[in-house]
Amino acid sequence: MLEGKEFIQKSLELNLFFGRIMKEHMTFIQVSLPIKNSNYILEADELKRSFEGVLFETVEVANGAIAKESIDSNELVTPFTLDAERILEDLTGVCINKDLTLAELQLVSDPDFKFTPSLENYVFDLNNRYINLMQETIDFKERLSTQFRDCDIFMFIYPSMLHHLIEEGQFYLNTLFRLQERRKITEDMLKKEIFWDEIMGEHAQYIRGLLDPSEKKLFQVADSFAELFEKLLKETKETDKKDICKITKKNFQATKEIKEFKGDSTEGIIQCKIKSIINPLLADHTLREANRYLRVLREYLKKC
Numbered sequence: 661m662l663e664g665k666e667f668i669q670k671s672l673e674l675n676l677f678f679g680r681i682m683k684e685h686m687t688f689i690q691v692s693l694p695i696k697n698s699n700y701i702l703e704a705d706e707l708k709r710s711f712e713g714v715l716f717e718t719v720e721v722a723n724g725a726i727a728k729e730s731i732d733s734n735e736l737v738t739p740f741t742l743d744a745e746r747i748l749e750d751l752t753g754v755c756i757n758k759d760l761t762l763a764e765l766q767l768v769s770d771p772d773f774k775f776t777p778s779l780e781n782y783v784f785d786l787n788n789r790y791i792n793l794m795q796e797t798i799d800f801k802e803r804l805s806t807q808f809r810d811c812d813i814f815m816f817i818y819p820s821m822l823h824h825l826i827e828e829g830q831f832y833l834n835t836l837f838r839l840q841e842r843r844k845i846t847e848d849m850l851k852k853e854i855f856w857d858e859i860m861g862e863h864a865q866y867i868r869g870l871l872d873p874s875e876k877k878l879f880q881v882a883d884s885f886a887e888l889f890e891k892l893l894k895e896t897k898e899t900d901k902k903d904i905c906k907i908t909k910k911n912f913q914a915t916k917e918i919k920e921f922k923g924d925s926t927e928g929i930i931q932c933k934i935k936s937i938i939n940p941l942l943a944d945h946t947l948r949e950a951n952r953y954l955r956v957l958r959e960y961l962k963k964c
Contacts (some may be wrong), residue, residue, distance in 0.1 A: 661842045661843070661844075662839065662842040662843065662844060663845050664777075664780060664841065665775040667783070667784075667839070667842060668725060668779060668780055668781060668783050669725060669726055669727055669730075670839060671783045671784075671787050671839050672718060672721065672722040672725055672726050672783065673722075673726050673727065673730045674832075674835060674836070675714075675715075675718050675786070675787070675790055676715070676718055676719065676722055676726070676730075676732075676736050676764070677735050677736060678828075678832040678835075679711055679714065679715045679718060679790065679802065680711075680715060680736065680737075680760075680764075681828065681832075681945065681948070681949070682711055682756045682793075682794065682797055682828075682832065683707075683711035683712055683715065684706070684828060684941060684942075684945050685797075685801070685825045685829070686704040686707045686711070686797075687704075687708060687748070687754055687756065687941065688817065688825075688939075688941075688942060688945075689701075689704045689801075689804065689815075689825075690704045690705060690708070690754050691748070691752045691754055691815075691816075691939065692815045692816045692817040693813075693815055693816075694814060694815075694816075697813055700804065700813070703800060704800070705755070707793070707796065707797055707800060710793055711758075711793065712757045712760055714786070714789055714790065714793065715760055716760060716784065717786070717925035718762065719760070719763045719764055719767065720763075721779070721782070721783070721786070722767065723767055723768060724765075724768060724769065724770035724773045725769075725770070725773050725775070725779075726769055727769055728766065728769040729955060729959075730769075731767055731768070731769055732845060733951050733952070733954065733955040734947075734948065734951045735948050735949075735951040735952040735955060736764050736767070736948070737761055737764045737765055737948075738911070738923075738926075738941075738944055738947055738948060738951070740926050740927065740930055740943075740944045740947070741761050741944050741948075742758060742761050742765070743930050743940070744926070744930060744940035744941040744943065744944040745758050745761060745941055746758065746901050747930060747940045747941075748859050748939050748941045750940055750941055751756070751939075752939075756941075773879075783839065785842075787836055787839060787840055788840070789834065790823070790836055791836050791837070791840070794829060794833045794836065795833070795834060797829055798826060798830060798833065799821065801825055801826045801829060802826060804822060805819070805822050805823060805826060806886075808822060811917060818866065819868065820862070821862075821866055824859070824862050824866075826858075827855075828859070831855055839862065849904055849908070849960050850901065850907075851898045851902060852898060852956060853907065853908065853911050853957075854893065854896050854897055856894050856911075856915075856949075856953040856956070857889050857893040857896055857911060858889075858893055859953075860885070860889045860914070860915060860918055860949075860950065860953065861885070861886050861888075861889030861890050861892075861893060863918070863922070863946045863949070863950075864882045864883070864885035864886035864889060864918065865882075865886045865945070867882045867922075867925065868882035868883055868886065868940065869933070869935050870938045871934070871936045871938070872935030872936055872937075874935055875934060875935055875936065878925070878934065881921060882921075885914075885917075885918050885921065888914055889914065889918075892907075892910060892911055892914055893914075893952050895907055895910070904960075904964075905961070905963075905964035906963065908957055908960055908961055909936050909961065910963070911953075911957055912954065912957040912958065912961060915953050915957060916951055916954065918950055919947065919950040919951060919954060920929075920946040922943065922946050922950055923947055925938075925943055926940065926943040926944050926947050929943045930943075961964070
């Protein structure tokens with residue numbers, strides 16, 4: 661059962677990571693909708709601003725409280741995040757609160773931080789606010805997905821990618837519910853690996869689909885990662901609990917490799933050296949998700 665320091669840290673780290681991921685989903689939706697759907701653009705913007713508001717509060721509370729590993733993993737922000745935000749804002753006109761990124765870049769871990777009962781209660785309430793916001797966000801995404809599926813709206817995004825955004829939101833929401841019940845989120849490791857393997861494989865497919873046709877070498881690399889994670893996903897689904905360590909090691913190595921690919925790709929897109937229709941923040945976004953998965957795997961491997 662999660663209590664005190666562990667509950668506070670796990671909650672804050674989860675919200676710092678996924679809260680940013682969710683606000684960026686709203687940004688990607690904004691830049692993917694044609695102006696005809698200004699009502700949805702405005703709704704996405706309102707949700708994005710709601711995430712930014714609660715994230716500012718989370719950053720303030722988390723400073724000193726979160727683990728050093730969370731900061732060092734680059735899952736919250738990377739050295740590319742601020743540049744990626746500036747470029748996307750300049751190119752599209754979408755508003756991004758970069759002060760939030762600057763604040764996250766200043767986060768520290770304090771080994772002498774005091775984890776008080778009053779802070780625990782505050783974080784519990786904060787989690788509930790994220791839950792309410794996530795329920796609104798998932799509802800919004802599902803409404804868009806239904807209309808997109810029925811050809812009632814058009815978006816400059818793959819339908820499967822929109823479904824991908826919904827699945828990530830549901831995963832986050834379910835994890836929040838587990839935290840509120842004080843259940844250890846390291847349980848059901850195989851389910852986590854199945855989720856993240858699917859995400860990593862889909863990232864490779866989307867990168868492949870958004871590259872310019874002239875980028876043939878990158879096509880091949882992206883295709884190879886899509887095939888690798890499809891294979892690992894199948895293996896993970898078939899793995900018995902007694903063999904978790906073996907498949908976790910395989911997933912860790914594959915994720916390390918795709919993380920390097922994503923890092924190089926993000927840098928190349930920011931520097932305008934890669935021809936694609938991948939926006940720089942999306943590239944950095946997928947890099948942070950690989951960093952998150954690596955930390956999840958690394959923590960579990962300590963038990964192996």
